[in-house]
Amino acid sequence: MNHNTESLLPAAAVAPTAAASAPAAPSGRKRSLQQRRARAAWVLVTPALVLLAAVAGWPLLRTLFYSFTDAALDTPEEYSFVGLANYLDFADGERFGVLADPLWWQAVWNTLWFTAASVSLELVFGMLLALLMNQKFRGQGLVRAAILVPWAIPTIVTAKMWGWMFHDQYGVINDLLTRLGLITEPLAWIAEPTLSMWAVVIADVWKTVPFMALMLLAALQMIPSDLYEAARVDGANAWQRFRRITLPLIMPAMIVALIFRVMDALRVFDLIYVLTSNSEATISISGYAREQMVSFQEMGAGSAASVLVFMMVAGIAACFLWINRFSHEGKESRE
Amino acid sequence: MKLTRKQKELGSRLWIYLAALVVSVICVFPFYNAILTSLRTGQDLFLTNYLPTTFHWENYVNALVENGVGLSLLNSFIVATVTVGVCLMVSITAAFALARVRFRGRKYILFTILCVSMFPQVAVLSGMFELVRFMGLYDSLGALILSYTTFSLPFTVWVLTTFMRSLPVELEEAAIVDGAGLWVIITKVFAPIMGPSLVTTGLLAFIGAWNEFMFALTFIISTENRTVPVAIGLLQGASQYELPWGNIMAASVVVTVPIIALVLIFQKRIVSGLTAGAVKG
Numbered sequence: 193m194n195h196n197t198e199s200l201l202p203a204a205a206v207a208p209t210a211a212a213s214a215p216a217a218p219s220g221r222k223r224s225l226q227q228r229r230a231r232a233a234w235v236l237v238t239p240a241l242v243l244l245a246a247v248a249g250w251p252l253l254r255t256l257f258y259s260f261t262d263a264a265l266d267t268p269e270e271y272s273f274v275g276l277a278n279y280l281d282f283a284d285g286e287r288f289g290v291l292a293d294p295l296w297w298q299a300v301w302n303t304l305w306f307t308a309a310s311v312s313l314e315l316v317f318g319m320l321l322a323l324l325m326n327q328k329f330r331g332q333g334l335v336r337a338a339i340l341v342p343w344a345i346p347t348i349v350t351a352k353m354w355g356w357m358f359h360d361q362y363g364v365i366n367d368l369l370t371r372l373g374l375i376t377e378p379l380a381w382i383a384e385p386t387l388s389m390w391a392v393v394i395a396d397v398w399k400t401v402p403f404m405a406l407m408l409l410a411a412l413q414m415i416p417s418d419l420y421e422a423a424r425v426d427g428a429n430a431w432q433r434f435r436r437i438t439l440p441l442i443m444p445a446m447i448v449a450l451i452f453r454v455m456d457a458l459r460v461f462d463l464i465y466v467l468t469s470n471s472e473a474t475i476s477i478s479g480y481a482r483e484q485m486v487s488f489q490e491m492g493a494g495s496a497a498s499v500l501v502f503m504m505v506a507g508i509a510a511c512f513l514w515i516n517r518f519s520h521e522g523k524e525s526r527e
Numbered sequence: 528m529k530l531t532r533k534q535k536e537l538g539s540r541l542w543i544y545l546a547a548l549v550v551s552v553i554c555v556f557p558f559y560n561a562i563l564t565s566l567r568t569g570q571d572l573f574l575t576n577y578l579p580t581t582f583h584w585e586n587y588v589n590a591l592v593e594n595g596v597g598l599s600l601l602n603s604f605i606v607a608t609v610t611v612g613v614c615l616m617v618s619i620t621a622a623f624a625l626a627r628v629r630f631r632g633r634k635y636i637l638f639t640i641l642c643v644s645m646f647p648q649v650a651v652l653s654g655m656f657e658l659v660r661f662m663g664l665y666d667s668l669g670a671l672i673l674s675y676t677t678f679s680l681p682f683t684v685w686v687l688t689t690f691m692r693s694l695p696v697e698l699e700e701a702a703i704v705d706g707a708g709l710w711v712i713i714t715k716v717f718a719p720i721m722g723p724s725l726v727t728t729g730l731l732a733f734i735g736a737w738n739e740f741m742f743a744l745t746f747i748i749s750t751e752n753r754t755v756p757v758a759i760g761l762l763q764g765a766s767q768y769e770l771p772w773g774n775i776m777a778a779s780v781v782v783t784v785p786i787i788a789l790v791l792i793f794q795k796r797i798v799s800g801l802t803a804g805a806v807k808g
Contacts, residue, residue: 225703226629229628229630229709230628230629230630230631232624232628232709233624233625233628233630233633234624234630236620236621236623236624236628236709236713237620237621237624237625237636239617239620239621240617240618240620240621240680240684241621241636243617243676243680244640244643244680244681247651247655247658247673247674247676247677247680248643248646248651248677248681250654250658251651251652251653251654251655251657251658251677252646252650252651252654253654254653254654254657254658255650255651255652255653255654257654258653258654258657265653265656268653268656268657268660321550324543324546324547324550327543329540329543329544329547331544331547332547334551335547335550335551336794336798337791337794338550338551338554338555339550339551339554340787340790340791340794340797340798341554341555341558341787342554342557343790344734344783344786344787344789344790345558345783345786345787346737346738346755346756346782346783346786347738347740347756348738348740348755348756348759348760349561349756349759349779349782349783350557351760352759352760352775352776352779353557353558353560353561353776353779354557356560356561356564356772356775356776357557357560359772361573362572362573362575363575364560364575364577367575398553398554398557402554403801406798406801406802407801407802410798410802455645458647459646459647459648459649461648461649461740461741462740462741462756462760465740465760466740466760477649478647478648478649478741481649481652482649482652482741482745485652485653485656486745491653491656494652494653495653497649498647498649498650498651498652498653499650501647501649501650502646502647502650505645505646505647505650506642509642509645
């Protein structure tokens with residue numbers, strides 16, 4: 193546990209605070225100052241914690257509660273307990289519930305596929321972009337401004353813009369591909385089930401590569417340049433320098449950036465909802481849960497799906513932390 | 528023939544400039560294309576052209592006035608500003624305690640806050656729906672302010688904590704020696720020098736609230752209370768084949784220009800805010 197928090201909150205564990213860095217003289221006055229500060233700290237943190245408990249903790253608990261009921265969205269106060277029936281139920285030799293719904297499993301598959309495809313593409317392009325930005329060249333400021341544009345554009349606008357560019361008859365994507373001679377007739381990017389997921393991935397990668405690149409760039413800029421000079425003197429080529437110096441040194445930052453992006457991709461909703469109108473080929477788990485709850489008014493089933501989404505995201509986060517701890521321990525034992 | 532060192536260097540320069548050009552074009556082109564589309568009407572819309580052909584401003588008038596995007600802009604502005612204001616007020620004291628005071632449970636609080644910021648929004652949707660109805664906020668901007676706090680507050684606490692940590696210890700020690708209490712230290716010593724960081728954090732949280740879609744789609748029914756993302760998301764013509772692309776693109780441009788302007792003005796700060804906390808490991 194400590195390891196987990198430390199690796200994610202490095203500064204919290206390492207950075208000396210005022211109280212800690214003051215000489216730890218065991219005089220009574222000093223200790224009382226520290227104790228007073230600690231007590232005051234709780235007072236200072238309390239408003240934020242109370243507010244968080246009210247807007248995040250409580251709704252989460254209620255969602256869990258509703259997942260065991262048959263409440264409808266328009267009459268949430270009339271409900272009865274149905275146990276786990278919203279999740280999985282057997283009746284007359286048939287299975288019911290979210291876990292028995294093929295569309296749920298389709299959504300799970302879509303979400304995992306979307307996450308894997310877009311985050312890995314993003315990592316590759318983000319790394320390339322960060323390496324480019326790390327070079328000194330004239331007009332760097334302009335490029336930096338340009339890559340901030342996709343990040344700044346609201347997701348809904350991204351979805352609409354790319355929806356228009358992917359238009360089967362009038363979209364520029366088909367036009368460009370035709371002009372380049374790559375396709376002979378226009379592709380139905382949004383309507384074709386096999387293509388629509390790619391359309392979503394492309395739009396997402398376009399929007400989020402800048403974030404990844406900026407994270408990696410910040411890490412790159414902290415590598416002392418004499419390391420590279422020494423390696424050059426020793427005759428290491430560019431790939432070796434990247435593999436042996438750059439990669440290990442930016443690894444911690446890369447892992448944190450990856451965790452952020454994976455968590456983000458797993459809860460994707462708006463991009464898919466607006467770009468492909470929640471078609472079955474691209475529906476995400478968040479989209480599925482919301483559809484059950486709002487479109488079908490099934491608060492119980494929708495809550496059950498929401499809880500499953502939450503558990504899936506939390507499970508993957510826990511895996512990440514576990515792997516992270518594992519790699520940290522490995523490093524320590526090697527040292 | 529072996530290339531001289533100078534030629535090699537020139538070659539790699541060339542590659543860098545080429546790559547920079549390609550990257551810039553890919554980043555900016557979709558928005559450029561949206562602007563082009565927003566200036567076309569009628570049949571022109573359906574000619575794929577890479578240069579401006581016509582300059583019609585009707586789309587903008589249509590989008591802002593007839594489709595009500597103008598009102599939605601105002602709503603978005605109110606919701607985002609109030610959310611950010613509330614979150615910053617609450618989080619500045621919390622961030623001070625979490626960054627500057629060593630106390631039991633601090634690590635767990637930070638860890639909890641990080642976890643909350645990674646919640647999938649849909650996980651609180653039905654609970655939030657009940658809360659919103661209970662408070663009589665359904666279909667009002669208040670519902671959005673309340674629900675946006677779920678993801679804005681962890682974010683502002685987190686980033687402000689990171690910024691607070693980077694301030695020198697001496698500042699605080701001097702204040703303690705002068706006999707200042709915690710409250711005085713926060714309001715008279717830290718708050719003034721935190722100004723720039725507050726702006727950065729506020730701006731990032733503002734963008735987050737400005738862009739939110741799921742809660743806004745679920746908790747708002749009436750057209751006049753819609754925020755901008757929902758207004759654009761639901762902008763539709765008479766049928767599926769009559770999507771008013773000109774209007775949609777005009778609305779998209781209107782919504783995006785202020786954000787892009789802010790981001791470009793505060794470029795350096797935005798980047799430091801984005802990377803705060805994530806890279807220090």
